[in-house]
Amino acid sequence: MVAFGVIASVIGIAIGLAIDWFPVQGSTQGEKIDTFWDVLIICSVPFFVLVVTVVLFAVRDFRMRPGQENLDGPPIHGNTKLEVVWTAVPAMLLVGLCTYAYIVLDDIEKAPAKGPERVVKVTGEQFTWTFEYNEGGKKFKTAQLYVPNGESVKFDVGSKDVIHDFWVPAWRMKIDAVPGITTTYRITPKRLGNYPVVCAELCGLGHAFMRQTAHVLDKAAFDRWVQQQVQRTAGGGAAAGGAAGGGGQSASADAKALFTTGNSAGATACGGCHTLAEAGTTGAVGPNLDQVLKGKDEAFIRESIVDPKAEIAKGFPDAMPTNYGDALSGPELDALVKYLAEVSK
Ligand code: HEC
Ligand SMILES: [Cu+2]
Known part of the structure; x- marks a missing residue:
């Protein structure tokens, strides 16, 4: 039984460590968490094996055989030594693992030693x-x-x-x-x-x-991105206004980009949830806009975007983000409404 248990534990631990449980590890905190996970596997597999092994051997060796139906074993009055052992060993293991978990948690929550954060x-x-x-x-x-x-x-x-x-x-x-x-x-x-x-x-x-x-x-690309965001925030209104006012062509091009990719100010892409043939999107979380916007005026479209809870389309969940009023600039919203009214005619 002991030999069986040891072999099963070793195989179990090997399988447990070989399985790729998690997505790629992308942070230094992740290293410590994943190591902790491995330690948990190493500690818990032998206990699982112990319990299952005892059950299996007991079933094989002590099961009731024909003619024994009415026999009962001698009365059992407990075994203090055994009870102390099976309480103390798991208790020590638990305290040990909790201590280790606390140390890991404390470590991964710590502020970095140097530099501003x-x-x-x-x-x-x-x-x-x-x-x-x-x-x-x-x-x-x-x-x-x-x-x-x-x-x-x-x-x-x-x-x-x-x-x-x-x-x-x-x-x-x-x-x-x-x-x-x-x-x-x-x-x-x-x-x-x-x-x-x-x-x-x-x-x-x-x-x-x-x-x-x-x-x-990488740091250089991040700095460039910050630069872009700062420029967008500083001159964003004027630039978007210029585009929206700068002829139908560019306004509709911008609106289509908004529809398919959203903007970087917090507006997520409409196309992820809505089908719109002109924009080539096939989202199915919300209504198919080619169908439902036919014959609808700009006021309805505007309200649907800014205040989606005003009217919930039948048969659909109340799942449309409610932040478009903030996340789209005035000109962006105008261009998007105009675009949707045009292409769904
Ligand atoms: C997370 C998914 C999701 C995103 C993103 C999303 N919508 Fe919706 N949208 C829905 C759902 C679900 C409904 C139906 C419930 C409702 O009416 O609020 C809906 C409803 C609508 C309606 C009303 C349709 C009707 O028949 O009443 C319009 C118009 C609309 N969305 C346009 C947009 C536009 C434009 C964007 C991008 C600016 C967008 N949606 C982004 C999920 C989404
Ligand atoms: Cu949430």
Whole structure:
């Protein structure tokens, strides 16, 4: 039995460690968390094997045989030594693992020893995330998350409505976004690339679509991106106004881009949820706009975008983001409404 248990434990641990449980590891915090996971596997597999082995051998050796139906074994009055052992060993293991977990948690929540730290304000709302930056005194908001590789970033997380949960699985850390309080965590990205941002708290009908992207850039690319955002925020109104007023061609081109990719001020792409033939999108979360906008006037379209809760389209969830009134500039909204009215005629 012991030999069986040892072999099964070794195989179990080997399988447990060989399985690729998680998405790519994208932060230095992730290393410690993944190591902790491996330790948990090493500690828990032998206990699982112990229990299952005893059950299997007991079933084989002590099962009731024909003619024994009415026999009962001798009465058992407990075994103090055994009970002490099976209480003390798991208790010690538990205390040990809790201590280790506490040390890991304390370590991954620590502020970096040197240098100022970037703070990004994260706001959840049904059903989108908005990220607010303050780069050298210049403030701006975006719908996608950008961070430079190798630099610690602290997230101040809040919510405008219900409880959400800010999670980038590749970074391993997550925390609830709770209305009325600010929760925080920090990570240091260690891998370039794009990773999903997920809401990990069921927050309403649009919960599953509350997904954006975290972009990890090298420092130079990040600085260029910040420069663009600062320019956009400073001159954004004028530039967009110019485009919208600058002839039908460019206005409709801009509106189409807005529809298919959103903007960087917090407006997520309409096309992810809506089908619109002219824009080549096939989203099916919300109504097919080719069909439902036929014959509708600009006022209806405008209201549907700015105040989607005013009228919920029949048969669809109340899942359209409610932040477009803020996230689209005046000219952007005008261009989008005009474009939709034209192409759905
Ligand atoms: C997360 C998914 C999602 C996104 C993104 C989204 N919508 Fe919607 N939209 C919906 C859903 C669901 C409905 C139906 C419920 C409602 O009426 O609010 C809807 C309704 C509408 C309606 C009203 C249709 C009707 O028949 O009443 C219009 C118009 C509309 N959306 C346009 C847009 C535009 C324009 C954008 C981008 C600026 C956009 N939507 C972004 C999900 C989305
Ligand atoms: Cu949410």
